[in-house]
Amino acid sequence: MQVVGLTTQQEVFIASKEHKFRINEILKIMDSDLENPLGEVVETQSYNRYIPMNIDKSFLDKGVIESLESIGYNISEDEINIAKLRLLEEAPYPIRTGSDVLSPKFDEVKDRLVKANPDNGLVLGVIKGTEEVAQGMDDHLKDIAPLYQKGKLEKQKGVPFIFGYKDMHQYPHLGIIGGSGSGKSFGMRVILEEMMKEGVPTIVFDPHFEMDFSNSFNDKEDYCESFKGKFEAFQIGREVGVNFESLSTTDLRDLLSSSSSLSDSMVNAVQSLHRKRDSLESFKGRLIDLQKAQEIGRKRIERDLNSGALKGYNKDEYNKYLELLDAYSGIPASSVSGLVWRLARLEREGLFSHDIEKIEAGIRGRKLVVVQGPIWLLQVFASYLIGNLYRKRRDYRDAQNRQEGGEFFPPFVIATDEAHNFAPKGYDAPANRVIKEISQEGRKYGVFLILATQRPTLLDETVTAQLNTKLVFRTVRASDIETIKQETDLTANEAKRLPYLRSGDTFISSAIFGRTLAVRVRIAKTGSPHKENPFDELEKESKLEDEELYKAIINSLPINETNILAKLDEVNKSLRSTLDRGELLNRLEDLCDRSMIKKEDSFLGGSSYKELD
Amino acid sequence: MLNTNKELQIKIEGFNQKMRQKYDGRANLSSKELKELLAKKIGKISKIDRISSKDLKEIFSAKGSLVGVDGSVNTVGKVYPHYITLMQALAKSTDQSEDGVLISQIFSPLIEEDKDRIFKIMNVANRSEAGEDSKEGKIYAQEAAGRLKSSLLAALEAKVAIESIKSWNPKVILMDGSLIRYRMQAQKEWEELSSLALDKGTLIIGVIEEIGTHKISEALDDDLPENMRDMYDRELTFGLLEVGEMLELDNIEEKEGLRTAFIRNSKDPGVIALDLLKDQSGSLELAASLVHTLTPEDGRGIPVWLDIVDEEVRIGNGMMKMLVDNHLDPKLKYRLFHSKRLDRVY
Numbered sequence: 001m002q003v004v005g006l007t008t009q010q011e012v013f014i015a016s017k018e019h020k021f022r023i024n025e026i027l028k029i030m031d032s033d034l035e036n037p038l039g040e041v042v043e044t045q046s047y048n049r050y051i052p053m054n055i056d057k058s059f060l061d062k063g064v065i066e067s068l069e070s071i072g073y074n075i076s077e078d079e080i081n082i083a084k085l086r087l088l089e090e091a092p093y094p095i096r097t098g099s100d101v102l103s104p105k106f107d108e109v110k111d112r113l114v115k116a117n118p119d120n121g122l123v124l125g126v127i128k129g130t131e132e133v134a135q136g137m138d139d140h141l142k143d144i145a146p147l148y149q150k151g152k153l154e155k156q157k158g159v160p161f162i163f164g165y166k167d168m169h170q171y172p173h174l175g176i177i178g179g180s181g182s183g184k185s186f187g188m189r190v191i192l193e194e195m196m197k198e199g200v201p202t203i204v205f206d207p208h209f210e211m212d213f214s215n216s217f218n219d220k221e222d223y224c225e226s227f228k229g230k231f232e233a234f235q236i237g238r239e240v241g242v243n244f245e246s247l248s249t250t251d252l253r254d255l256l257s258s259s260s261s262l263s264d265s266m267v268n269a270v271q272s273l274h275r276k277r278d279s280l281e282s283f284k285g286r287l288i289d290l291q292k293a294q295e296i297g298r299k300r301i302e303r304d305l306n307s308g309a310l311k312g313y314n315k316d317e318y319n320k321y322l323e324l325l326d327a328y329s330g331i332p333a334s335s336v337s338g339l340v341w342r343l344a345r346l347e348r349e350g351l352f353s354h355d356i357e358k359i360e361a362g363i364r365g366r367k368l369v370v371v372q373g374p375i376w377l378l379q380v381f382a383s384y385l386i387g388n389l390y391r392k393r394r395d396y397r398d399a400q401n402r403q404e405g406g407e408f409f410p411p412f413v414i415a416t417d418e419a420h421n422f423a424p425k426g427y428d429a430p431a432n433r434v435i436k437e438i439s440q441e442g443r444k445y446g447v448f449l450i451l452a453t454q455r456p457t458l459l460d461e462t463v464t465a466q467l468n469t470k471l472v473f474r475t476v477r478a479s480d481i482e483t484i485k486q487e488t489d490l491t492a493n494e495a496k497r498l499p500y501l502r503s504g505d506t507f508i509s510s511a512i513f514g515r516t517l518a519v520r521v522r523i524a525k526t527g528s529p530h531k532e533n534p535f536d537e538l539e540k541e542s543k544l545e546d547e548e549l550y551k552a553i554i555n556s557l558p559i560n561e562t563n564i565l566a567k568l569d570e571v572n573k574s575l576r577s578t579l580d581r582g583e584l585l586n587r588l589e590d591l592c593d594r595s596m597i598k599k600e601d602s603f604l605g606g607s608s609y610k611e612l613d
Numbered sequence: 614m615l616n617t618n619k620e621l622q623i624k625i626e627g628f629n630q631k632m633r634q635k636y637d638g639r640a641n642l643s644s645k646e647l648k649e650l651l652a653k654k655i656g657k658i659s660k661i662d663r664i665s666s667k668d669l670k671e672i673f674s675a676k677g678s679l680v681g682v683d684g685s686v687n688t689v690g691k692v693y694p695h696y697i698t699l700m701q702a703l704a705k706s707t708d709q710s711e712d713g714v715l716i717s718q719i720f721s722p723l724i725e726e727d728k729d730r731i732f733k734i735m736n737v738a739n740r741s742e743a744g745e746d747s748k749e750g751k752i753y754a755q756e757a758a759g760r761l762k763s764s765l766l767a768a769l770e771a772k773v774a775i776e777s778i779k780s781w782n783p784k785v786i787l788m789d790g791s792l793i794r795y796r797m798q799a800q801k802e803w804e805e806l807s808s809l810a811l812d813k814g815t816l817i818i819g820v821i822e823e824i825g826t827h828k829i830s831e832a833l834d835d836d837l838p839e840n841m842r843d844m845y846d847r848e849l850t851f852g853l854l855e856v857g858e859m860l861e862l863d864n865i866e867e868k869e870g871l872r873t874a875f876i877r878n879s880k881d882p883g884v885i886a887l888d889l890l891k892d893q894s895g896s897l898e899l900a901a902s903l904v905h906t907l908t909p910e911d912g913r914g915i916p917v918w919l920d921i922v923d924e925e926v927r928i929g930n931g932m933m934k935m936l937v938d939n940h941l942d943p944k945l946k947y948r949l950f951h952s953k954r955l956d957r958v959y
Contacts, residue, residue: 049924061909061910063663063910064906064909064917066666067664067666067669067906067907068707068907068917068918070666070669070670070673071669071673071678071679071707072673072678072679072707072708072709073679073707073708073709073918074709075921077709078709
């Protein structure tokens with residue numbers, strides 16, 4: 001290997017006849033004046049000067065190439081491999097052309113590739129192009145990050161990528177960017193598994209109901225691990241919910257707007273109707289009473305009161321209606337009824353029948369807490385939950401700073417997929433404010449974000465700018481690639497590769513490493529609950545149904561036009577559902593199509609269904 | 614194009630007219646008649662077959678048994694004696710594990726020894742030619758330098774061929790150009806090479822890309838129509854042979870000790886020539902088949918192995934410039950070789 005051609009302080013070309021260059025491979029340039037700088041392969045090419053890409057001039061035909069081979073000359077072996085090498089650190093002056101190039105020893109690159117110990121870092125995958133360097137790697141770095149390649153578990157060959165999560169104190173927040181199918185969710189899963197391993201309290205918002213860590217991934221026996229007891233999954237409205245009394249008016253407004261957006265007058269109505277420390281009952285009662293009062297109408301209430309027809313309870317009630325009408329005269333009836341149904345919808349979801357105590361307990365117990373729910377509900381709930389927990393942590397830290405004791409509340413990490421829904425750019429979403437605040441201030445209080453999104457362009461810019469480490473998976477959309485280019489130190493070359501990355505391959509651009517690394521994410525220890533293809537599921541289910549029917553009819557065969565009604569009874573007895581004559585005939589036809597039974601023309605006319613020979 | 618001189622256009626058109634008269638339809642001799650005439654008077658016309666891969670393997674069963682030899686020369690500076698010429702010759706074997714024999718040389722009239730040799734050549738030539746009492750026969754230093762240069766290159770090529778026989782004992786050596794060139798320009802090395810080849814049984818084939826002779830018209834003379842009598846061989850044979858056809862030059866005054874044949878090797882209508890040692894002329898058919906086999910059908914008719922050797926040995930202008938720029942003092946370079954033409958503004 002040798003440096004060839006024109007060199008600069010940042011980049012050189014190297015050529016070799018024997019060595020085939022791998023992208024991202026790290027190599028050492030033996031230029032002693034520059035203390036043998038290291039570089040990374042960013043572009044590779046191969047060239048054979050005897051097989052040129054030339055249309056005008058004669059091209060070697062197959063016959064001649066074969067003849068040469070018979071004589072013992074293989075023209076394809078005259079290939080020259082060329083690589084563009086980017087120096088890891090800019091040199092003070094250009095590299096000497098002609099310098100030798102070697103593969104470095106592990107010790108020479110260790111500091112650049114390994115920034116944390118596997119024991120106190122997140123082992124996320126393998127740095128690509130480090131296979132050769134990894135030969136002399138320390139034992140504790142070996143066999144900790146097997147890969148998933150072409151449907152099989154593959155032993156770790158390169159240097160592991162270990163993310164020192166404690167460094168987040170200095171370089172907070174993590175972003176995961178990538179289109180669907182790029183391995184983004186998979187990357188998130190691996191990160192969360194590692195979080196559990198380290199016992200970092202984490203809240204995960206899971207709109208896809210996929211963050212379950214109890215199934216081990218396929219049958220990779222020697223690399224599966226149960227995370228039972230290290231995580232808990234709660235569904236909004238089932239196990240967790242909102243304590244109505246602790247809601248601020250803004251929270252309540254956001255909650256109500258989550259099911260369907262609020263008009264200005266509805267917002268106005270919430271603001272005037274909601275009082276501090278309102279319980280669900282008191283607020284709902286006020287709302288419904290007002291609705292009723294508006295239905296009856298001021299004129300009729302006044303007339304009935306004046307006529308003296310009302311006595312006792314009824315009279316009190318009418319007086320209350322009148323008070324409400326006086327107090328909230330500016331609120332139109334349509335707004336009130338709009339609020340009534342929105343509130344009822346949230347209540348039906350069970351949102352108000354639970355609280356967040358279970359989540360708090362999980363966080364305090366250093367667990368990973370998964371909160372599941374539909375995305376519309378999750379957004380408001382997230383705003384409420386994060387706001388609450390963040391306040392607790394902040395209050396604790398602030399108290400500490402003021403030398404006042406207080407109940408300990410642990411630092412924690414918030415992780416979510418579809419982050420652009422939680423902190424969108426350009427419009428206000430319920431959780432936007434609190435996520436923005438954490439992105440800017442969270443570091444101070446030990447609250448960190450892991451935000452995954454397929455549309456970085458739609459994510460709030462203040463938030464994006466604060467993500468000090470970004471995992472960039474395959475991205476096809478040009479506008480997103482543009483955003484990624486602006487927000488990371490990915491080079492133009494790397495950005496060009498983005499649409500072609502394999503699922504599970506990622507560029508990690510991190511302030512901790514100071515440069516972009518190409519990494520293949522390790523195999524996950526656990527699997528998503530939705531890994532079955534829905535179409536396979538369809539096939540499986542209908543097969544089951546066929547088999548059930550087959551069992552039910554097999555003893556009743558043959559079935560023909562004349563005996564079908566008698567047989568129908570028999571068959572229905574051993575089936576879970578009940579068929580009528582037509583349905584049974586249809587299903588028998590289906591079984592014939594699948595060659596499970598056969599059909600013969602009956603001498604009595606019509607067809608006769610029989611068992612296969 | 615609008616600004617081209619009208620007169621130049623007319624002159625070119627005039628030339629075109631004359632040439633058309635001369636070459637169109639080869640006057641009154643058809644291709645068939647010419648071919649018959651050649652077969653009768655000059656030598657056999659036969660069809661050459663490509664050698665199958667299996668047979669090739671058998672013929673070249675030993676490793677590295679085909680060698681290609683070529684040389685390259687490049688010069689910095691234009692006007693005598695202010696130039697340096699670099700030359701190198703390569704014998705490359707088809708065995709990829711072998712490196713090839715490469716010998717290089719520098720030549721410049723500025724070097725004392727080279728200057729002495731130039732003057733020696735000049736003196737010898739002028740003395741002998743002066744005897745014929747002709748003023749035009751007198752040659753000048755630059756011409757003598759040119760002769761010396763070519764003979765040095767021929768000698769280099771012969772030397773690498775000799776070395777290649779010594780190290781690999783190849784079956785066949787393909788040389789770029791006529792063998793007569795070596796005999797004329799590097800007699801000593803040529804004699805060594807030819808006797809070594811005969812001794813070891815190495816078949817030497819000279820492959821001539823540009824045929825510059827007019828032996829056919831000389832030999833046929835009166836048998837040809839008037840306007841074809843002074844035609845060169847390449848003109849006469851252009852498009853005459855079919856692909857894979859060979860014309861042996863039997864009844865022609867031999868180049869001394871050599872045997873020559875014309876072959877059309879590819880779809881290109883121009884023919885090439887092969888030279889063999891007379892003592893090896895029994896292998897002419899094998900030589901022709903081998904050359905034909907190694908030539909791409911759509912190519913210009915030269916076996917690809919020679920192209921590969923040529924590519925490897927070539928001292929390109931870029932390489933030359935790099936060598937001179939990196940290893941010659943800029944001051945010297947400017948003083949000795951800089952050409953004012955290069956500084957033209959337009």
